[in-house]
Amino acid sequence: MSAAERVGVVGGGRWGLALACAAHRTGARVTLMTRRGEPEAQHRGITVVDAFKPLAEGASLILVAVPSEVMPGVARSLGEVVDGSHFLVHGVRGLSHEGLHTLTDVLRAETAARRVGALAGPVTADDLIDGRPAVIAMASRYPEVNEAVIAALGGPLLRVSTTQDLTGLEWASALVGCLVIALGYGRALNIAPGLLAGLLTRGIHEASQLAAAAGAEEKTFYTIAGIGDLMAAMGQDHRPEARLGAALALGDGLDVARQKAGQRIEAITLMPRVVALAKRERVEAPVFETIARALTGSITPQEILSGLMTRR
Amino acid sequence: MGWYLRREAMQEAPIFHFNDERAFIVEEVVGRIARNTRDPLLLLNDAAFHEIRRMEPRPGSEAGELSRFRDLARSVGKLSEDERRRKLEGLARHWATDIAGNFNPKVYGVSTSVLPRALALLLSPKDFSEGFRTAGRLQKHLVTQGPLDTLRALSKKGTLVFVPTHLSNLDSVVFGFALHREGLPPVSYGAGKNLFTNPFLSFFMQNLGAYRVDRRVRAELYKEVLKTYSSVLIGRGYHSLFFPGGTRSRAGLVEERLKLGLMGTGVEAYVDSLRRGHEQRVFFVPATINYLLTLEASTLIADYLAEVGRNRYIIEDDESTQLERIATLVRKLVLTTGSVVIRFAQPIDPFGNRVLADGRSVDPRGREVDPRSYVTRRGQPVHDAARDAQYTRELGEAICGAYSRETVLLATHLVAGAAFKKLQASYPGEDLFKLLRHRDELFVPGDELERRIADITDAAKALEDQGKIVLAAGLRQSAPGAILSEALRAWSGYHTNAVLAPSAGGFMLSDTNLLLYYQNRLAASGLGFHPGVRR
Known part of the structure; x- marks a missing residue:
């Protein structure tokens, strides 16, 4: 990317730092906005600010990496400083905490920005910070936003795979997070790989049907943003959703399992709303219903297995 | 702002100078088309292909035009780039001239004074003298x-x-x-x-x-x-x-x-x-x-059903549908109040x-x-x-x-919605086309219909309170019986067949197609059946 281009990043967590590092590596001038300071970013030569105004000035592309529950507040603050010229792209795995709106819907509702997008996929924060070759999925209905993200993040160490199916990518990112709980659960119970593959394949199918009911394209679930992300999770033992699933399988309650996961998991609050959507839209979703029940502790591993195996 | 002042301000609108600018506008269109076209050959070939295909079966008065497009199809490949550009500009000019409208400020003045009377005539067909008298009441x-x-x-x-x-x-x-x-x-x-x-x-x-x-x-x-x-x-x-x-x-x-x-x-x-x-x-x-009331309701809903249901619908209802269409055409000029x-x-x-x-x-x-x-x-x-x-x-x-959000529900929509819900409730599980075949088969007691109208009106009021729909003035306060009467009055003066036919103590659901048509205004808000949604 041209050194003259400026990229803003909102969010001082690991993911915000990772996106800032990735953009910095391509030669962009990066401004990271965080309220709590970020010595590692400063050490790498990234400008760190603690207000939105200096972030938005001169940066047409702003990447947002904050938990979904604070997204409305962050979006509202961004709304004070952005106009129609800004591209707003979030990298959050989740949907809004009220209803089932996507987080780009939240950005649209709280700001004047129209050109919005989302990042997803199997890349991890550590991949980006350490500069390991990786793939990230990106979606915007505006091709120029996809191009801006390729320019800002893409390079020999990061392949940006783009689509215009923004709804599909955001739903895939959120629902794969739910399926990774099932992955961790199954592995902790030593379920045979073939059976686990069957379960997850069914899960991806259900996810695609659910998302289609929300206006997504099913095929997006069979790209790097969906099944690709899930395949990567099979080799990523540290994924918090997988740790949560493993803890539940071994008999921990949800609170203990949450602690063992180590990070906030968007899928926990999402699951009941997804199951309600499935009922409303008459989408047959036994895998998602089972994950929801496992989260509440109202089903044993034996009941899960027998329920899914004998399903008609 | 007073009416006179408003009219003065209105006449500042550019359209009052349209006729002076007409030629300039046409040339501006031609110029832009010429500047933005990278490959004139592609557009000319496409134009010749589509126009020949359109006119060939029935050239009629367009025989000369057809011949010109045939010439174009034959010659365009041999033309130089400059000649193609000139052809493109010529064709664009021909079409832009055909499209360009007209605006006559004098006729505008006359038209707008005649229009209320003409519309009143259209809206009051039974008695033309009544139509003239009601011209002043068009406001209502x-x-x-x-x-x-x-x-x-x-x-x-x-x-x-x-x-x-x-x-x-x-x-x-x-x-x-x-x-x-x-x-x-x-x-x-x-x-x-x-x-x-x-x-x-x-x-x-x-x-x-x-x-x-x-x-x-x-x-x-x-x-x-x-x-x-x-x-x-x-x-x-x-x-x-x-x-x-x-x-x-x-x-x-x-x-x-x-x-x-x-x-x-x-x-x-x-x-x-x-x-x-x-x-x-x-x-x-x-x-x-x-x-x-919609002028062309019968024809439009018949067209819709014919396309959606294809032969399933046509086979069931052929002659009657045709008769209705003819009758509707005749009645296009005689719409009731x-x-x-x-x-x-x-x-x-x-x-x-x-x-x-x-x-x-x-x-x-x-x-x-x-x-x-x-x-x-x-x-x-x-x-x-x-x-x-x-x-x-x-x-x-x-x-x-x-x-x-801004759809305004009128009496005919609410009554049709209530009657259609009765139809659905009486034949559960039937698809749209089966439901519509129950013409003149289903009786709904008057008190039940009024209760259903009250239910649907209450649901509409709740949606209106949330800013999701609008009820026509007066409907909020109207009793269900008054809403029913208003709808029946409107339908009886216009549609060939009764929509709801009075029968001892109630009504027969007569024209199920029109019930569907009028209740469809409730579909987007979820108040009524939506024919486009899988159930």
Whole structure:
């Protein structure tokens, strides 16, 4: 990317730092906005600010990496400083905490920005910070936003795979997070790989049907943003959703399992709303219903297995 | 503002100078087409192919035209690039001239004074003398709602682009009259060329800024000329009217998907104006046109069902459907006393932002936003077809949202909704086509029908309280029996067959198609059955 281009990043967590590092590596001038300071970013030569105004000035592309529950507040603050010229792209795995709106819907509702997008996929924060070759999925209905993200993040160490199916990518990112709980659960119970593959394949199918009911394209679930992300999770033992699933399988309650996961998991609050959507839209979703029940502790591993195996 | 002053202000509208600018506008269209065309050969071949295919089966009066296109098809491959460009410009000029409308300020003055009487005649067919007497009462027939002061103010700050729902061929005439009555400027609008053959509609359209759209012409160049024509008009400040649903809504549904071609000319014209250094703001005004009775209801719903159900429907109901169609055509000129509500929504800019009366665009939180920021790259306004297409898709979604919120429910919609629910409840599990076959089979006791009307009205009131729909004036306070009477009065004076036929102590559900048609106005809000949704 041209050194003259400026990229803003909102969010001082690991993911915000990772996106800032990735953009910095391509030669962009990066401004990271965080309220709590970020010595590692400063050490790498990234400008760190603690207000939105200096972030938005001169940066047409702003990447947002904050938990979904604070997204409305962050979006509202961004709304004070952005106009129609800004591209707003979030990298959050989740949907809004009220209803089932996507987080780009939240950005649209709280700001004047129209050109919005989302990042997803199997890349991890550590991949980006350490500069390991990786793939990230990106979606915007505006091709120029996809191009801006390729320019800002893409390079020999990061392949940006783009689509215009923004709804599909955001739903895939959120629902794969739910399926990774099932992955961790199954592995902790030593379920045979073939059976686990069957379960997850069914899960991806259900996810695609659910998302289609929300206006997504099913095929997006069979790209790097969906099944690709899930395949990567099979080799990523540290994924918090997988740790949560493993803890539940071994008999921990949800609170203990949450602690063992180590990070906030968007899928926990999402699951009941997804199951309600499935009922409303008459989408047959036994895998998602089972994950929801496992989260509440109202089903044993034996009941899960027998329920899914004998399903008609 | 007084009526006289409003009229004076209105006559500042650019359309009053249209005839002086006509030739210039045509040449501007031709110039833009020429500049933006990379490959004239492609467009000329496409035009020749589509026009020959269209005219060949029945050349009739177009035999000369057909011969010219055959010559073009034969020769275009051998022409030099310059000759092709000249051919392209010639054809673009031919079509732009054909499309270009007319506006006669004198006829406008006469028309707008004659129009109320003519409309009253149309709305009161039983007795023409009654029609004349009721001309003055048209105010009661035609109700206009919405932010009229804002629209009047904005008409002086930029181009208004009205984008109403579309149910009837009367729409443009009724809408044009409503604009005039409310002191809003006349508009330029595209009308199907076929409508110019109807003497009543043609008289008004030919002199009131309508331009001709020949839907039979499929050539890409024709579509480009049409869009460019619209873009030039908007850019020059001509207030415009599109029906973005395309054709009339045949099922009576509120439009949920729009054809975006002409709407996209709004953002294009805006960017052009910025590039020329003279910002011409463009304000889209969604509106709903709501009829107690729809002129062509029987024909439209029959067409809709024939297409959706294909032969399943036609085989069941062939002769009666044909008779109904003929009867409806005859009755097109004799519509009974009706009620029309035109409701304007808040104006929005091409990027979906609400626009205030002073012309400022504001974001969802009411903060001012500069519309130039959406189309400017490194300080310069730029065209970007993919970007602008997406802006227009999102604008279409915003307009559909406004349609749903601003749909006005009238007595016929509520009563049809109540009766259709009875039909569904009596034959659970049956699909739409099976349900519609139960003509004159189902009796509904009067008290049950009134109870169902009360239920649906209560549900509509709740939605109105949430800002999701609008009930026509008076319906909130009306007893179910009064709502039923109003609907029956309206239907009995117009439709060939009874919609609900009185029978001892109640009604037979007679014309199930029309019940579907009128209840479809409830579908988008979820108050009624939605024929487009899988159940």
